[in-house]
Amino acid sequence: AVLYLAGMAGRRPPVPVDADELERRALAVMTRRAAAYVAGGAGLERTVAANRAAFDRWRIMPRMLRDVAQRDLSVSLFGRTLPAPLLLAPIGVLEMAHAAADPAAARAAAAAGVPFVASSQASRPLEEIAAAMGDAPRWFQLYWSTSDELVASFVGRAEAAGYEAIVVTLDTTLLGWRPRDLDLGYLPFLRARGMANYFTDPVFRSLPSEAGERPALGLGAIGSIVELVRSWRGRGGRVEDLRSGEALAAVRRFIGVYSRPDLTWDDLPRLRQWTRLPILVKGILHPADARRAVELGMDGVVVSNHGGRQVDGAVAALDALPAVVAAVDGRVPVLFDSGIRTGADILKALCLGARAVLLGRPYVYGLALAGEAGVRAVIDNLIADLDLTLGLAGRRSLADLGREVLVEGGFD
Numbered sequence: 001a002v003l004y005l006a007g008m009a010g011r012r013p014p015v016p017v018d019a020d021e022l023e024r025r026a027l028a029v030m031t032r033r034a035a036a037y038v039a040g041g042a043g044l045e046r047t048v049a050a051n052r053a054a055f056d057r058w059r060i061m062p063r064m065l066r067d068v069a070q071r072d073l074s075v076s077l078f079g080r081t082l083p084a085p086l087l088l089a090p091i092g093v094l095e096m097a098h099a100a101a102d103p104a105a106a107r108a109a110a111a112a113g114v115p116f117v118a119s120s121q122a123s124r125p126l127e128e129i130a131a132a133m134g135d136a137p138r139w140f141q142l143y144w145s146t147s148d149e150l151v152a153s154f155v156g157r158a159e160a161a162g163y164e165a166i167v168v169t170l171d172t173t174l175l176g177w178r179p180r181d182l183d184l185g186y187l188p189f190l191r192a193r194g195m196a197n198y199f200t201d202p203v204f205r206s207l208p209s210e211a212g213e214r215p216a217l218g219l220g221a222i223g224s225i226v227e228l229v230r231s232w233r234g235r236g237g238r239v240e241d242l243r244s245g246e247a248l249a250a251v252r253r254f255i256g257v258y259s260r261p262d263l264t265w266d267d268l269p270r271l272r273q274w275t276r277l278p279i280l281v282k283g284i285l286h287p288a289d290a291r292r293a294v295e296l297g298m299d300g301v302v303v304s305n306h307g308g309r310q311v312d313g314a315v316a317a318l319d320a321l322p323a324v325v326a327a328v329d330g331r332v333p334v335l336f337d338s339g340i341r342t343g344a345d346i347l348k349a350l351c352l353g354a355r356a357v358l359l360g361r362p363y364v365y366g367l368a369l370a371g372e373a374g375v376r377a378v379i380d381n382l383i384a385d386l387d388l389t390l391g392l393a394g395r396r397s398l399a400d401l402g403r404e405v406l407v408e409g410g411f412d
């Protein structure tokens with residue numbers, strides 16, 4: 001309400017409130033490559049569009065005169081009570097959006113009490129991100145390396161740095177076909193700043209530089225290495241590294257180990273042995289996969305299609321949600337991402353059974369436009385929008401949300 005009044009009083013918000021305008025303005029200030037990387041998706045971006053369109057097939061049916069003066073958005077998740085059913089999704093190479101990168105976004109999340117999910121491909125080491133957050137909740141997202149030792153090392157570092165859950169991403173054992181990046185001859189996460197967790201890892205450093213035959217990358221990597229050399233030269237003090245071949249060797253090593261395309265369900269139990277933390281699997285769309293994850297002792301499921309960046313033509317994430325919720329049947333929390341832009345979107349996902357949602361691109365846009373303050377504004381706006389939508393729908397808390405709040409089909 002305070003936010004709303006501030007807006008009405010003509011106080012200029014630090015970032016556009018409207019989600020489309022936020023995207024437009026942010027893309028305009030980003031480099032061509034950063035914009036392509038963040039906004040882009042797989043193929044013709046049909047699934048990027050489908051993620052949004054899916055929300056329009058559900059309508060909210062508001063109820064009147066139910067005393068909604070006191071509202072409560074809090075939700076409990078893995079022993080924490082969160083102020084709202086919202087987390088910041090793991091996003092790699094945040095330095096593309098703003099030099100302050102992950103620690104700035106993490107500080108904004110911490111100030112709002114919203115968990116920050118740090119990416120394996122963060123621009124800063126996970127310890128530095130943690131240090132920016134105090135005691136605020138944080139999770140670590142894992143790309144399963146070809147080296148189990150490296151996976152165990154990442155998980156151990158995350159535990160030591162106070163991360164409270166491991167999110168293992170299953171939908172990116174191969175990198176999707178992303179024409180916008182390919183046309184620029186470029187894979188951004190191969191820049192030094194997407195490899196901070198690797199370059200600082202003792203296991204990674206001890207791996208032979210010949211490791212791997214680039215199982216997860218194709219031709220695009222070549223352009224990226226050229227780009228890397230260029231950007232390396234552009235920064236003072238790194239030329240020696242290059243001359244000694246160390247930097248390129250490290251990049252080659254990264255390409256060889258960052259992801260494991262032959263990963264199967266039989267591997268998951270090993271992760272359980274390496275950590276006491278709750279483990280969530282991210283990228284689940286099929287209900288049978290969700291069931292399998294629960295049977296293997298996973299502690300949570302994130303329904304997601306990676307924001308449409310992996311399989312063009314994949315089912316919209318929201319369309320996949322109800323069947324996954326039914327298959328999981330309350331045994332573990334089901335989280336959701338891919339396409340969340342407004343409070344009404346969050347409300348719909350919760351009504352369809354999500355315990356909480358993760359926000360992707362919009363917070364990157366906030367970061368690009370105004371750094372930490374921009375991320376904070378995006379979070380605050382979204383929570384305020386959800387709060388008003390909940391109350392105006394005639395509901396007071398998340399416990400009041402269910403399928404009966406929605407009507408299927410548009411009115412158009």
Ligand code: FNR
Nearest residue numbers: 038089090091092119169306307337338339360361
């Ligand atoms: C991602 N996503 C992602 N996911 C993950 O598990 N690890 C990662 O490193 C990244 N990196 C990443 C970079 C960029 C630029 C984007 C846009 C996305 C996927 C992300 O966590 C989330 O699933 C989607 O962003 C959700 O979709 P929306 O909210 O962007 O529509």
